[in-house]
Amino acid sequence: MKKKYISILIGALILSTFIGVYIYKNYNIDTNGVIPNIVKKNRYDASKEISDALKNFDITKKSEVITNIDTKSNIISLSFEGINNKETMQQIVDLLDKYNVKATFFIHGIKAAEDSSIVESIKEGGHDIGSGTLSEINNMENLPKEDLISDFSTTNKILKTITYTTPELLKCNSTIYNDNILASAFAAGNKYVVNTDHYLSYQSFKNYEQAYGYIKGLLNGTILSIKLDGVLNDFEYNKEILEEKPAIDKEAGIKENSVDKEEERNITEIVEWVLKAIKEQEKLAVKIKEFPSIKKYNELLNNNKLNDTTIGNMNDNNSINNDNYEDNKNNVDEINFKELIDKNNGMISPIVSRFYTTQEALSYTFRGVSNEMVLDKVLASLDKYNAKGTFFVTKNEIINYPDRIEKILRHGHEIGNGGITVNSNLLDKNSEEICKEIYEVDKLLKERGILTNSYMPGYGYSNSKVQEAIKVLKIMN
Structure with missing residues (x-):
């Protein structure tokens, strides 16, 4: 009998707590009068704002x-x-x-x-x-x-x-x-x-x-x-x-x-x-919302300010670049990627390895811009044959080599998302972690006026988790 009484008491306590929280969230209690007056809150009440x-x-x-x-x-x-x-x-x-x-x-x-x-x-x-x-x-x-x-x-x-x-x-x-x-x-x-x-x-x-x-x-x-x-x-x-x-x-x-x-x-x-x-x-x-960053990039381009010196200064590791990176990182942390993945219901993006066309054509893709001498030779070779390619850059390359990325753009080539983790460790990460990595690089590029819908993991490492992350980001963007 005593146990039953305790159970009833605990149940009543839980119920009263639930009712109290519900009233607090949904009603205002006016205690100015003799009898408290309970008035339902308007969920769209913007008086404070x-x-x-x-x-x-x-x-x-x-x-x-x-x-x-x-x-x-x-x-x-x-x-x-x-x-x-x-x-x-x-x-x-x-x-x-x-x-x-x-x-x-x-x-x-x-x-x-x-x-x-x-x-x-x-x-x-x-x-x-x-x-x-x-x-x-x-x-x-x-x-x-x-x-x-x-x-x-x-x-x-x-x-x-x-x-x-x-x-x-x-x-x-x-x-x-x-x-x-x-x-x-x-x-x-x-x-x-x-x-x-x-x-x-x-x-x-x-x-x-x-x-x-x-x-x-x-x-x-x-x-x-x-x-x-x-x-x-x-x-x-x-x-x-x-x-x-x-x-x-x-x-x-x-x-x-x-x-x-x-x-x-x-x-x-x-x-x-x-x-x-x-x-x-x-x-x-x-x-x-992408227009401000695109406008800024084009103004610099039109004013001939996108040279190696100014871009290097704009992205100096001890000045503007670090502030931008911290803002970018905070923004990434605010996104609930797990919720987005749950809503995606396991859908994945296909891996594109070739395009079918009636023309005899090749698509040139490149990774790695750390060696500037090699980069210059590649750009010169592409110019010689009037060929265009896509250069996939990582987060570290965006931060450390902004001048080389701008050089690639000036030669008429595209920039793609090369991710953050470029080795096989990528396959050990879950879809949420991969989403964060791809999104973070995308945002760093957008802040520089560069839009891309292409992602290439390092050395072609890919699995269903990578494909799922890409699908989630496509829906998100």
């Missing part, structure tokens, strides 16, 4: 603006604005996966709160989630900082609650970015504000030929925004016309309402035409 942002507001501290970049690389970035119905959104995520494209979705906070499952499916597809503000308000440059901070902070709170990540990117609707908006965005926690001048909607094209001509006319480094619901407004349409280049197909049907009702297309069809045109024109679709 708004208060902190107002205190931290400083007109001199502003978010950086990301817009189109001037680059010789055949790259483009896709962004989607708003949310359509759940079925359409899943179709778009599936299309992006089909064409192996990662994009950025700018989502309104209210719509995200109404159906968080849509946001979750976008995130699971490996795409970035940016703040599209709380609702579809236009001309936000006319609002006071208090309203802006309230809007931005609340949206960030909603998206962070759903995705567990504060959105770095913010895009306002039909708004001119003045200092007040940029400072409010920074105070609310948005590192970047995105400004685009190329817009599409479900009315933009009558057929694939028009879509192909439009994509062909876009300059390298363009951010293309696709509205998922509704048509272009005057602000968006006028920006598109002002920025339109002569090379763009004038029959591309950009003008809204130019398509008869019976010829209007579903937004998913427009998206597939765009993705198909990008693929056929061999454009590389990169995420918007």
Whole structure:
């Protein structure tokens, strides 16, 4: 009887503890009155975030603006604005996966709160989630900082609650970015504000030929925004016309309402035409968040500052490079690779050892840049025969030989991810450890404006754990 009494007591204690924790997490208890009042918490309550942002507001501290970049690389970035119905959104995520494209979705906070499952499916597809503000308000440059901070902070709170990540990117609707908006965005926690001048909607094209001509006319480094619901407004349409280049197909049907009702297309069809045109024109679709590092690299290149001396100074082991490496390492440690691997369900990437083609061709790959004399001879030989290759570099080589990597790029060759562990010890590591290694090198390259989707383990060491790690990172990126 005594044991039974103790068991009941322990059970009651556990139950009361559970109830207490639940109430603490989900309810506010007001004890100011005679009788305590229990009020359910709003999971999206951003009052603290708004208060902190107002205190931290400083007109001199502003978010950086990301817009189109001037680059010789055949790259483009896709962004989607708003949310359509759940079925359409899943179709778009599936299309992006089909064409192996990662994009950025700018989502309104209210719509995200109404159906968080849509946001979750976008995130699971490996795409970035940016703040599209709380609702579809236009001309936000006319609002006071208090309203802006309230809007931005609340949206960030909603998206962070759903995705567990504060959105770095913010895009306002039909708004001119003045200092007040940029400072409010920074105070609310948005590192970047995105400004685009190329817009599409479900009315933009009558057929694939028009879509192909439009994509062909876009300059390298363009951010293309696709509205998922509704048509272009005057602000968006006028920006598109002002920025339109002569090379763009004038029959591309950009003008809204130019398509008869019976010829209007579903937004998913427009998206597939765009993705198909990008693929056929061999454009590389990169995420918007990659633009700042690409821009920095191209500015140095255009100003002829990418010489051995300046690159060496920029990456001196005792200065900037060590700081960047520590930031990179901290970022890697924050990612839960185990969770990503569990969600991957054991899928693996195939090993590519040859490409089938009707042409007589060879693909040149190289490892090791520590011997500069040998490297120079290889580069000279490749130049002699007008041949191009891919040089796979390790973390240590990125840190210690940045000048040689830039030399390889100046000769027109590609840089690939050579990993960290280059011996057979790689095979003893688990998928999580391998993920961390590959991701860390990828990030070090991206910080130098180098994008790659190629990874080569040392001496060809590979097993199912390596293939699984690569698959996880493909989904993640």
